[in-house]
Amino acid sequence: MRPFSKFRMKEGDVMIGSQVAKVIQSKNSAFPVGSHVVTSCGWKTHSISDGKELTPVMADWPKDVSLSLALGAIGMPGLTALYGIEEVLGLKEGETLLVNAAAGAVGSVVGQIAKIKGCKVVGSAGSEEKVAFLKELGFDEAFNYKTVTSLEEALRKASPDGYDCFFENVGGHFSTAAMAQMKNFGRIAVCGSISLYNDVTPQTGPYQYLTMIMKQLKMEGFLQSRWTHKHPESLKRLMAWFKQGKLQCREHVTKGFENMPAAFMGMLRGDNIGKAIVAV
Amino acid sequence: MRPFSKFRMKEGDVMIGSQVAKVIQSKNSAFPVGSHVVTSCGWKTHSISDGKELTPVMADWPKDVSLSLALGAIGMPGLTALYGIEEVLGLKEGETLLVNAAAGAVGSVVGQIAKIKGCKVVGSAGSEEKVAFLKELGFDEAFNYKTVTSLEEALRKASPDGYDCFFENVGGHFSTAAMAQMKNFGRIAVCGSISLYNDVTPQTGPYQYLTMIMKQLKMEGFLQSRWTHKHPESLKRLMAWFKQGKLQCREHVTKGFENMPAAFMGMLRGDNIGKAIVAV
Ligand SMILES: NC(=O)c1ccc[n+]([C@@H]2O[C@H](COP(=O)([O-])OP(=O)(O)OC[C@H]3O[C@@H](n4cnc5c(N)ncnc54)[C@H](OP(=O)(O)O)[C@@H]3O)[C@@H](O)[C@H]2O)c1
Ligand SMILES: NC(=O)c1ccc[n+]([C@@H]2O[C@H](COP(=O)([O-])OP(=O)(O)OC[C@H]3O[C@@H](n4cnc5c(N)ncnc54)[C@H](OP(=O)(O)O)[C@@H]3O)[C@@H](O)[C@H]2O)c1
Numbered sequence: 001m002r003p004f005s006k007f008r009m010k011e012g013d014v015m016i017g018s019q020v021a022k023v024i025q026s027k028n029s030a031f032p033v034g035s036h037v038v039t040s041c042g043w044k045t046h047s048i049s050d051g052k053e054l055t056p057v058m059a060d061w062p063k064d065v066s067l068s069l070a071l072g073a074i075g076m077p078g079l080t081a082l083y084g085i086e087e088v089l090g091l092k093e094g095e096t097l098l099v100n101a102a103a104g105a106v107g108s109v110v111g112q113i114a115k116i117k118g119c120k121v122v123g124s125a126g127s128e129e130k131v132a133f134l135k136e137l138g139f140d141e142a143f144n145y146k147t148v149t150s151l152e153e154a155l156r157k158a159s160p161d162g163y164d165c166f167f168e169n170v171g172g173h174f175s176t177a178a179m180a181q182m183k184n185f186g187r188i189a190v191c192g193s194i195s196l197y198n199d200v201t202p203q204t205g206p207y208q209y210l211t212m213i214m215k216q217l218k219m220e221g222f223l224q225s226r227w228t229h230k231h232p233e234s235l236k237r238l239m240a241w242f243k244q245g246k247l248q249c250r251e252h253v254t255k256g257f258e259n260m261p262a263a264f265m266g267m268l269r270g271d272n273i274g275k276a277i278v279a280v
Numbered sequence: 281m282r283p284f285s286k287f288r289m290k291e292g293d294v295m296i297g298s299q300v301a302k303v304i305q306s307k308n309s310a311f312p313v314g315s316h317v318v319t320s321c322g323w324k325t326h327s328i329s330d331g332k333e334l335t336p337v338m339a340d341w342p343k344d345v346s347l348s349l350a351l352g353a354i355g356m357p358g359l360t361a362l363y364g365i366e367e368v369l370g371l372k373e374g375e376t377l378l379v380n381a382a383a384g385a386v387g388s389v390v391g392q393i394a395k396i397k398g399c400k401v402v403g404s405a406g407s408e409e410k411v412a413f414l415k416e417l418g419f420d421e422a423f424n425y426k427t428v429t430s431l432e433e434a435l436r437k438a439s440p441d442g443y444d445c446f447f448e449n450v451g452g453h454f455s456t457a458a459m460a461q462m463k464n465f466g467r468i469a470v471c472g473s474i475s476l477y478n479d480v481t482p483q484t485g486p487y488q489y490l491t492m493i494m495k496q497l498k499m500e501g502f503l504q505s506r507w508t509h510k511h512p513e514s515l516k517r518l519m520a521w522f523k524q525g526k527l528q529c530r531e532h533v534t535k536g537f538e539n540m541p542a543a544f545m546g547m548l549r550g551d552n553i554g555k556a557i558v559a560v
Contacts, residue, residue: 003490171489193489202486209451209473210283212501219499221492 003197014042015260018076020057020067021047031056038070043260045280058235065242066251072275073109073249078238079231080191080224081109081167085117088189088222089165093118096159098178101169101194102142103130105275109238110167111139112247119165122158124174126270133273137248151177162186171196176205182217190221198268250274283477294322295540298356299560300337300347301327311336318350323540325560338515345522346531352555353389353529358518359511360471360504361389361447365397368469368502369445373398376439378458381449381474382422383410385555389518390447391419392527402438404454406550413553417528431457442466451476452483459491470501478548530554 005016018040023031028051031037037054041047057070065074072078084106085091097114101107102123114121115138123134124145134142141158148154155163155177162183168175171193182188196203211217227234241247252272254263257280267276285296298320303311308331311317317334321327337350345354352358364386365371371394379390382403394401395418403414404425414422421438428434435443435457442463448455451473462468476483491497507514521527532552534543537560547556 003494007494168489171487175487175489190489190492192493193487196487196490204484204486206482206484207451207455207473207476209448209455209470209501210476212470212499213472213503214283214287215501216503216506217501219492221489221495221497223493223496226496 017043020070068277069249072105074238077105078109079234080106082234083224083227084167084189084191085113088220089187091165095164096120097165098122098163099167100124100174103133103273116246155181170194179208179211184215186217188219251277253277253279255279297323300350348557349529352385354518357385358389359514360386362514363504363507364447364469364471365393368500369467371445375444376400377445378402378443379447380404380454383413383553396526435461450474456485459488464495466497468499531557533557533559535559
């Protein structure tokens with residue numbers, strides 16, 4: 001959400017953000033009192049809506065599954081992972097995939113779906129604890145990008161043959177290093193570039209055109225909203241993987257509405273493992 | 281050929297280059313004396329070959345068409361233009377296409393094929409004479425990137441609605457400006473990056489990830505050799521367009537084998553309009 005808050009908001013606006021909310025009063029039979037909805041009405045404790053901006057939580061959401069997952073692995077971030085892999089990368093069994101910010105909401109699902117698809121998965125993250133978490137999730141290789149002496153070397157060591165696919169969450173110099181390790185005809189799904197979001201002056205790096213030509217790389221930026229029509233079906237698949245134990249979900253929960261700004265800034269700093277959630 | 285000469289050659293190697301050559305002695309019935317072949321045997325007046333590196337000039341090459349076109353519009357550069365447009369961009373009728381180094385061997389064919397396909401075409405080149413040439417070829421808009429006060433403005437003025445497709449020959453800061461003018465879901469075929477080929481230290485520019493994500497852009501590097509199996513069929517189509525007057529071919533001819541280095545350096549400086557040819 002950082003790119004949106006940076007470019008589309010002005011001072012005084014309600015801060016954007018998604019929530020699972022409970023309907024406590026209703027004149028709309030589509031949203032009965034007591035039901036739950038996913039909505040992007042921002043950082044507010046209570047909201048009034050005409051229903052247009054509300055999505056009912058997936059039908060038959062199992063009672064034993066926390067509703068907060070509708071904001072994470074079985075919600076927008078999970079869908080982002082799924083579409084990046086299936087619609088953008090077209091990841092195939094036996095291929096090697098690289099993902100950065102791998103212990104995050106999107107990245108942790110990316111790696112697990114790639115394992116479900118029979119791929120080798122390499123992930124990078126910003127702490128030893130996150131690296132251990134990635135190993136638990138079944139990643140084949142994982143490293144701490146903050147402590148390796150050379151990114152190039154770490155990437156080469158993790159997959160000496162290079163990478164077929166790269167799920168890009170971070171941007172900047174990580175990407176430059178990763179491009180150099182792509183195989184011929186490699187595909188890159190550009191999902192995020194979190195290392196650039198807080199730039200005051202834009203960061204620069206070497207142009208990658210020659211690498212793109214000589215290796216015939218394909219690179220595509222995407223927003224999960226492109227496939228909104230597939231959401232209901234996709235959420236069912238994510239839920240099924242979760243129930244089968246193939247998709248583990250971890251959340252980083254901050255308690256209290258008043259701690260929202262700190263939680264958001266903490267996420268941008270990398271405090272979170274899995275989806276960053278605020279419980280109100 | 282500059283990326284290849286830069287990275288794959290060492291001092292003392294024969295300089296790489298393609299030529300149309302006449303067979304003057306032969307022990308191979310596939311290449312009878314007097315026939316013509318296209319070959320990449322480098323900057324040599326005479327070569328000996330076992331035939332493996334030779335391609336016969338297209339069957340039924342019309343007598344009234346200069347054989348040198350087999351090095352230009354009805355040869356590798358023409359094929360590059362065609363594949364970039366059809367295989368990489370998937371250019372569709374009614375779309376707007378941008379091409380840079382537009383007066384060159386590849387660029388001039390790109391623009392003309394895009395016109396054949398019913399598109400609006402914008403081209404940039406490095407002199408007033410080249411701009412006039414582009415207008416002659418039927419480009420809808422053309423500008424001299426060396427004299428405009430702002431690239432961004434020139435691109436916006438040439439197509440206020442932006443660009444569906446961008447055929448990239450130049451790279452560097454032209455690309456940064458062009459990316460900003462792409463429409464949502466724009467496609468970029470990365471064919472060349474001539475502004476970077478002679479870098480001693482790599483040029484840098486602002487990372488474009490956020491633009492790629494927010495506009496959901498697709499970008500693909502390619503080499504024409506990927507579609508070698510389609511060459512015979514494709515050359516026939518290029519020749520047909522030429523005979524129908526839909527594809528004009530201009531050449532920049534330098535005379536004399538000894539002037540080859542000067543011609544090559546001149547091409548990198550932008551001396552050429554159309555394909556740079558050396559007649560020996
Ligand atoms: N295209 C879409 O439709 C779409 C949808 C959702 C999200 N996204 C994007 O996907 C990416 C991941 O989102 P998420 O929700 O899953 O967030 P997240 O990964 O849960 O949290 C962000 C993580 O990014 C890493 N990070 C923060 N600053 C960094 C920096 N300067 N350099 C490198 N890493 C940094 C931190 O992990 P480390 O400790 O590992 O550094 C942090 O934990 C973001 O770029 C987001 O904008 C895109
Ligand atoms: N991918 C492939 O398979 C493939 C195949 C063939 C060619 N290519 C590439 O396609 C591009 C065009 O090749 P071509 O054979 O058609 O060459 P060309 O356009 O006939 O000649 C090169 C032209 O590039 C322009 N140029 C030179 N230096 C420049 C700079 N620093 N900044 C901007 N423009 C510059 C000049 O025109 P201006 O006066 O307009 O600046 C020059 O006339 C090249 O990048 C080449 O490497 C790729």
